[in-house]
Amino acid sequence: MILVTGGTGLLGSHLLYSLINSGKEVRAIKRASSSLSEVKKVFTFYSENAEKLFAKIKWFDADILIPESLDEAFEKVSHVYHSAAMISFDPGDKEALIRNNLIGTANIVDACITFNIKKLVHVSSTAALGKQLNGEEVTEDMIWAPDSMNSGYSISKFRSEMEVWRGLEEGLNMVIVNPSIILGPGFWQKGSSAMFKKIKDGLRFYATGSTGFVGVNDVVKAMISLMESDIKGERFIINSENIPYQKAFKMIAEELGVRVPNFEATPLLGAIAWRLDSFKSWFGFPRTITKEAVAAGRNLTAFSNKKIQDKTGIEFEPIREVISQTAKHLK
Numbered sequence: 001m002i003l004v005t006g007g008t009g010l011l012g013s014h015l016l017y018s019l020i021n022s023g024k025e026v027r028a029i030k031r032a033s034s035s036l037s038e039v040k041k042v043f044t045f046y047s048e049n050a051e052k053l054f055a056k057i058k059w060f061d062a063d064i065l066i067p068e069s070l071d072e073a074f075e076k077v078s079h080v081y082h083s084a085a086m087i088s089f090d091p092g093d094k095e096a097l098i099r100n101n102l103i104g105t106a107n108i109v110d111a112c113i114t115f116n117i118k119k120l121v122h123v124s125s126t127a128a129l130g131k132q133l134n135g136e137e138v139t140e141d142m143i144w145a146p147d148s149m150n151s152g153y154s155i156s157k158f159r160s161e162m163e164v165w166r167g168l169e170e171g172l173n174m175v176i177v178n179p180s181i182i183l184g185p186g187f188w189q190k191g192s193s194a195m196f197k198k199i200k201d202g203l204r205f206y207a208t209g210s211t212g213f214v215g216v217n218d219v220v221k222a223m224i225s226l227m228e229s230d231i232k233g234e235r236f237i238i239n240s241e242n243i244p245y246q247k248a249f250k251m252i253a254e255e256l257g258v259r260v261p262n263f264e265a266t267p268l269l270g271a272i273a274w275r276l277d278s279f280k281s282w283f284g285f286p287r288t289i290t291k292e293a294v295a296a297g298r299n300l301t302a303f304s305n306k307k308i309q310d311k312t313g314i315e316f317e318p319i320r321e322v323i324s325q326t327a328k329h330l331k
Contacts, residue, residue: 003077004028005064005108006084007057008035010187011123011179013042014216015081018224020053021046029073029084032061042186045329064104067111074115079227082108083123085160087153087191094152101156102163109167112174120174121227122164126212126237126303128157129178137242137304140178140235161235168233175226176235177219180303183322184216185329196330199252199261206246206261212239212303213248215322218314225312240316242302251320255327 002019006012007028016039019026030036036059043050060073064084086093086100105122112120130142144158161176168174181192188197222238246261253260308314 001077001079002026003073003080005080005082006123007059008039009083010042010184010191010193011182011216011219012081012083013039013186014184015083015220015223016057017043017046017053018217018220020056026056027058027060027073027077029060029062029064029070031063038187045185064107065100067107070107070111074111074117077115078118080108080112080117080120081123081223081227082120084108085123085157094155097152097156098159102159105160106163109163109172112172113167113170118173119227119232120164120167120172121223122161122174122176123223124161124164124176124178124235125153125157126178126180126239127151127154128161129237129303132302137302138237139304140237140307173232175231175233177223177226178235178237179219180212180214180237180239182216182219183213183319183326185326188330193326195249196252196256196326199249200256200258200330202259203249203261204259205263206249208244208246208264209299209301210242210244211299211301212237212242213319213322214238214240215317215319218316218322222308222312222314225314229312231311236308236311237303237305238308239303239305240322241319243319248319248323251323252327255324256331 002024004012004016004019004026005028007016008030012028016026016028036054040050040054043054047053062069062073064070082105084104086097086104088097109120111117126138128144129138129140130144131147132138132142164172164174164176183192185193187193218240219238222236226236249261305316
């Protein structure tokens with residue numbers, strides 16, 4: 001029996017589809033208030049029997065912040081994929097991010113130990129990795145360091161990883177994956193998928209930096225491969241290509257058939273934008289542009305995928321193809 005946390009998100013929903021479609025017996029945790037409509041929609045992207053496949057998931061209402069609520073879901077489970085996490089880049093959410101992601105992961109690790117889980121695959125992020133200068137590739141060996149420009153999300157993912165490593169010391173068989181920016185269809189109003197929606201709606205500016213991108217199904221493929229392998233006690237960057245934001249935005253616009261963002265987000269424009277966004281937040285508007293995000297958008301960041309390719313032989317789908325398929329679903 002397999003248990004998935006975070007099944008109501010982009011990565012989790014695609015993971016659920018892949019597991020169910022391959023005949024696995026799967027449980028998934030959700031909050032009582034969570035909607036499943038987006039998860040069902042993801043299933044329709046890949047199968048004409050979406051309703052039948054979706055019905056095979058055994059859902060459990062639970063909150064990873066409340067340990068005792070996890071007990072029923074963990075009964076008779078052998079393997080766990082932990083992808084649940086709070087995601088926000090609003091500075092006002094920093095403490096909540098750190099608290100929720102840290103405590104939630106600690107509770108999952110404790111439950112895995114209590115219920116003698118055979119293996120845990122924990123979804124972290126490249127945000128939890130150390131940094132390199134001058135566009136040199138970041139590897140799994142890079143040491144994360146405190147920095148005033150680290151977002152609350154980055155801090156929360158690093159500290160969550162520390163709980164998983166703690167689990168290893170206590171006898172838990174575990175693997176950590178660190179995906180770069182995940183692209184895939186569904187959940188258009190939030191996360192990385194919102195890039196497609198914003199560009200479709202007429203986004204005019206592009207960031208001058210670069211970063212790593214990976215297709216959601218490649219992340220799922222890597223997670224399942226690692227779960228079914230004898231590999232344990234390691235972390236793996238999951239990244240397909242390192243691409244300038246300008247190039248990524250251009251590809252998305254071309255596949256959507258809309259105007260390409262062609263104005264550079266200069267440092268001055270970025271400084272104005274995050275300050276204006278901060279001012280608007282005083283009146284209840286959600287933060288969409290932060291000082292940390294503007295700075296990250298200027299960085300030339302690259303991630304190595306050598307380790308995951310060497311250990312699993314995975315071949316990544318070209319990002320142009322991922323963008324093309326994702327854009328078709330949005331259109």
